[in-house]
Amino acid sequence: MTTATGTYAPRPGAAPLPRMIAAQAALETRMLLRNGEQLLLTVVIPTLLLVLFSSVDIVDTGAGKSVDFLAPGILALAVMSTAFTGQAIATGFERRYGVLKRLASSPLPRWGLMAAKTASVLVTEILQVILLTVIAFALGWSPHGNPLAVLLLLVLGTAAFSGLGLLMAGTLKAEATLAAANLVFLLLLVGGGVIVPLEKFGGARSVLGLLPISALSGGLRDVLQHGAGMPWGDLGILGVWAVVALAVAGRFFRWE
Numbered sequence: 001m002t003t004a005t006g007t008y009a010p011r012p013g014a015a016p017l018p019r020m021i022a023a024q025a026a027l028e029t030r031m032l033l034r035n036g037e038q039l040l041l042t043v044v045i046p047t048l049l050l051v052l053f054s055s056v057d058i059v060d061t062g063a064g065k066s067v068d069f070l071a072p073g074i075l076a077l078a079v080m081s082t083a084f085t086g087q088a089i090a091t092g093f094e095r096r097y098g099v100l101k102r103l104a105s106s107p108l109p110r111w112g113l114m115a116a117k118t119a120s121v122l123v124t125e126i127l128q129v130i131l132l133t134v135i136a137f138a139l140g141w142s143p144h145g146n147p148l149a150v151l152l153l154l155v156l157g158t159a160a161f162s163g164l165g166l167l168m169a170g171t172l173k174a175e176a177t178l179a180a181a182n183l184v185f186l187l188l189l190v191g192g193g194v195i196v197p198l199e200k201f202g203g204a205r206s207v208l209g210l211l212p213i214s215a216l217s218g219g220l221r222d223v224l225q226h227g228a229g230m231p232w233g234d235l236g237i238l239g240v241w242a243v244v245a246l247a248v249a250g251r252f253f254r255w256e
Contacts, residue, residue, distance in 0.1 A: 006239040020108045021116045032086065033177035041185075042081045045163060046132060050074045054139045059196055064225075072220035073194035076157065078128040080213055083121050083158045083183045088165035091117070092177035095169060100255050106154065110255070112119070114166070121162060125154070145223035149230050150219035153223070155217040163245025164212070170253030188213040193221075212241045 013021075026204050032038050053059060054067040063067035081182075094100050101115055107170030169177050190196065191204075198205045219234030 002065075015107075017084075017109075017112060021112050021119070024103075024108060024113060025119035025123070026115035028117055029123050032120060032124055035090075038090065042086055042128060043131065044079065046074050046078045046081065046128070047135060048092065049077070049137070050132060050135060053135075055193055060200075062197065065142070067136055067139045067141045068143075068215050068225045069221065070143045071132070071198070072135075072224045073217040074132055075129060076192075076213055076217035076220055077189060077194050078132060079125055079154060079157045079216065080161050080188065081185065082124050082128065084165040085181045086124075086160035086165075087117065087121060087162060088168045088181040089178050090168060092168035092172065092174040092181075095255065098256075101104055104255050118158075118162060121158060125158060129154070140230035143224040144227035146229065147225045149228075150220060151167065152235060153216055153219045153238065155249065156235060156242055157212065159242035160212045160216075160238050160245055163242060163247075163249050166253060167245055167249035170249060193217045210237060212238055215241075 032042075044256050048196060050067075050070060053061075054065075055072050057066070059066075090099070100113075104110055106118075136143075165181070168180060173181065188194070188211065191201065191209070192211055193207055194213065198208055198218070201208055209218065215234040215237035219231040219238075222228040222231050222234070
């Protein structure tokens with residue numbers, strides 16, 4: 001239908017940018033929650049690891065309750081599984097099947113698509129943190145420390161792992177991304193201080209401590225288990241990883 005002035009009602013055209021980003025973020029979140037493999041990676045595995053290693057004395061976690069040591073590491077693992085592994089695999093296959101190419105030609109700008117993916121990651125992480133925190137409390141977890149420090153660690157950790165995930169998805173073939181992302185996930189699970197204390201690795205501890213998963217799990221553990229103040233060293237490591245990874249991903253990401 002038209003008005004007297006010759007304009008259309010309703011008026012055709014793209015929706016406001018915030019609405020487009022919100023709609024794309026909601027779609028990304030629904031797709032992730034419907035994906036069985038992604039749920040296994042982001043929810044089931046961290047939950048099982050938390051319950052198993054907190055209930056059975058498999059790894060020497062030092063003095064105190066095992067859950068006090070494990071809960072911060074599992075929270076770090078949840079961030080890595082969503083922001084890095086899950087996002088890398090999903091984005092890699094979207095790139096292979098031409099989904100990213102089609103979305104890039106839509107009214108939603110490319111940076112808006114990346115913002116929507118980041119928002120989806122954050123929503124998923126919030127759900128993960130709530131679930132794992134409830135389970136940890138049920139297992140007898142007694143956290144301490146500054147909530148602001150925890151928030152900063154989680155945000156910088158998300159940025160660092162998101163940059164690494166997008167870099168992998170935007171430069172490697174989908175099958176290579178799938179294999180590499182899962183391999184890195186397993187390696188960092190073992191050698192990143194998530195379940196096994198870094199002290200167990202002897203001289204390699206200083207090198208492993210520079211990994212983003214080690215900085216995130218170590219920083220969370222210092223705050224939540226030991227009640228430490230702002231972990232500036234771990235925040236600095238995560239900040240460097242975030243800046244470098246996002247910059248390199250932005251430079252070399254290929255949409256086709």
